[in-house]
Amino acid sequence: MQPYQWQWGINQWVEYLKDKDIPVLPATRAVLAALQEGGEEKRDSLSARDLTDIVYGDPYLALKLLRRAEERRSRQLGHDTTTPLAAVLQTGYDELQEIVAASPARDDLLPGCHTCESRSVLASAIARAWANRRVDVSPDEVSMAALLVEVGELLLWHFAPELTDKETQTRDWNERFWALMQRPSDIEFTFRQLTTALAQAWGLPNLVVMLIKGTDTPRANIARLAADSAKLVTLDLEVPTLLALLREVAKVVPGSLPELAEPLPLPDEFRAALLASIEAAPQAE
Template identity: 80%
Template sequence: MQPHQWDWGINQWVEYLKDKDTPVLPRTRAILAALQAEGEEARERMSALDLVNIVYADPYLALKILRRAEERRSRQLGHDTTTPLAAILQTGYDELQAIVAASPAFDDVLPGCNTCEFRSVLAAAIARAWANCRSDISPDEVSMAALLVEIGELLLWHFAPEMTDKETQVREWNERYWALMQRPSEIEFTFRQLTMALAQAWELPGLIVILIKGTDTPRANIARLAADAAKLITMDLELPAVLSLLQEVHKVVPGATLVELAEPLPLPDEIRAELLKAIESGDSNQGASNA
């Protein structure tokens, strides 16, 4: 990273990042290489859903195949590519292998980058579960958006690691200790604003851009709240914060109970037990007040 880049605004970062070739995760490269080594037999064993599961575990690959599918999609189809399955069907097994093989090697990254990658994958799983609770017409669209919500930060981890490491520490401090002292930020935009700007620069499908934005519709709110939940889980978990978030989700998915909404969250046993007790107590209090 060059010294002058510390002074860049969001438009300069978008111009710099939008054409960068990102790596895929090492485990993705290993899985695809193993399948390639097994030859035709392994290829015949793999279903499209098997390949989709590989994509869901790698936000970089999800972005790559989504962009590739959109580039090659016939405009006569009349609809965008908005799910990993649709993207896989557009690209195919051979091209998926080619995309992964041609991706840059994955350099050593700071721990914060690994955390952000984990958050993205976790957010996708949570979003799919919550969308299913709402009987969403296409939970995979919501899940795809949640998988890509952090892509702006993920790219900065690779191409401006020093700045991103410093900025994430500042923002985490401010989220945890806002009542004590706010630390000044050195960049003028949020990571999610960068994600939105990049999504528009890449001309991703309009529906995916709306869902990544995370407002205006119940589906978009699910994607945003799933990303928030994943971030909360990777920080210092506190019961009031988890309960408050679940109550926000319940407004968007009123047909599900708080217990059902908590189920896809990978909480420690002690936190889950406390959460269920708090939910039960809240339900009892609500019932008493209604009586």
Template identity: 45%
Template sequence: MLSEHQRHWGVDQWAAYLSNHELPCMPRSKAQLLERESELGEQLSARDLADIAGADPFLCLRLLRAAESRRTQRLGHETTTPLGAVMQLGTDTFHKLLRDCPATNEDNAGLAACEARSYLASRLALRWGTARADLQPDEIAMAALLSEIGELLLWSFAPELPLAALEALHSGRAQRSIQAQMDVCGFRFKDLTLKCASIWNLPGLLPQLIRGIDNTRANLSRLCIDTARHLASGGHDDPALPSDIAEARHLIPGASLNWLAEQLPGIDEEGAALLALKAAELIEPTEP
């Protein structure tokens, strides 16, 4: 229950409050580690451990913060991928970190939906990012995975705020998610993510990619986040998806519209072709 004082907090106060909480992990991460190592009879490789972390925004962030703390002491390179974090810490430290990590509540529907969007955005970043040789898809995917961490923290420790924003959106008092967040909370959840990233001293590349406006990689990260939100809210019939595919073509000119559409999870060949056709009409409008 929020106190009357907390109801008047701005983004700085919420960032300070939430960033001091111990980060949890998704229960499936612990279960997956135990199950896979039990079947294998030995510890998983660093790559396999990174795959587990790369599917859990809470665990990924916890791992990154620990790796960055160790890096700062040793003055090494910034850690910007799950694999880099595992290599920085070592597999034994990863096991201890995950073992000691509290599990979040998967029955929290709002948290589950937000976390699913984050994972979807990161998978899409890996798929689309492979089409540009000058990009490092793992970095874009990590930024996409962590992009919703401000909202995830709210769902975990102050669910009244995102619930109220959702109610404002569904009731029609706000037309878009960002407007609902501003009306109810006075700040965007993305700004909360960026404030927390600053408090945690995360590598400078990640906030740049999450902000999504400075260069091709940042724009692609933002686009993956937006596309994941459109898929989550309207499925493959969401009217914003053709525009997303058209923008992806602008950022990845070497990829065809059909290929870009086919990378959307769960879409069949016919659906991808229809999306590509609509995107093409946006790029080159048909003559009246």
């Protein structure tokens, strides 16, 4: 990273990042390599949904497929591609293998990047569960948006790791100790704002951009709240904070607070403490 890049604004980062060749997760490469070794019979037994499950485990692959499908759609004047399943159907198995094989390998990543990757996958699963509970018209669209919400931060981890490592620590400090003097940030935009700006620069479907933005509609709010929940679960798990978030979820998703907490991978002791806090809350009021 060059010294002058510390002074860049969001537009400069978008121009710098939008054409970068991003990797796929090592686990994705391993799974597809195993499928190739399994021979034609193994590949023929795969359904589009099987391939979609692979995509749901890798935010980079999801982005690559979505961009590839949108490029093809713009040439053929087809419908917007807004779900992993639609992206898989647009590209097919052979092209999926080509995309993964052509993706660069990155092994020198900071721990924060791996945390962000796991958080993206978890957010996608939570969003799909909540969207299903709401009987959403397309839970996969909401889940796709939640999977891509962290793309801005992920790309910075790959191409500006020093900046991203410092920035995540600064924001973590400010969020935990908000009453104390805030540490100055080196960037004047949020990671989600960067994700939204990149999605627009890539020409992703307007629906996907709106859902990533995370406001204005119940579906977009589900994607945002799922990402926030995943962050709490992976970084800073506290009962009062999670309880406040679940109450916000309850405004857009039907169900009791314990039911809304079901998709969250909580330790048994923490879940018991959360449920006890939920039961005690009405009495406290």
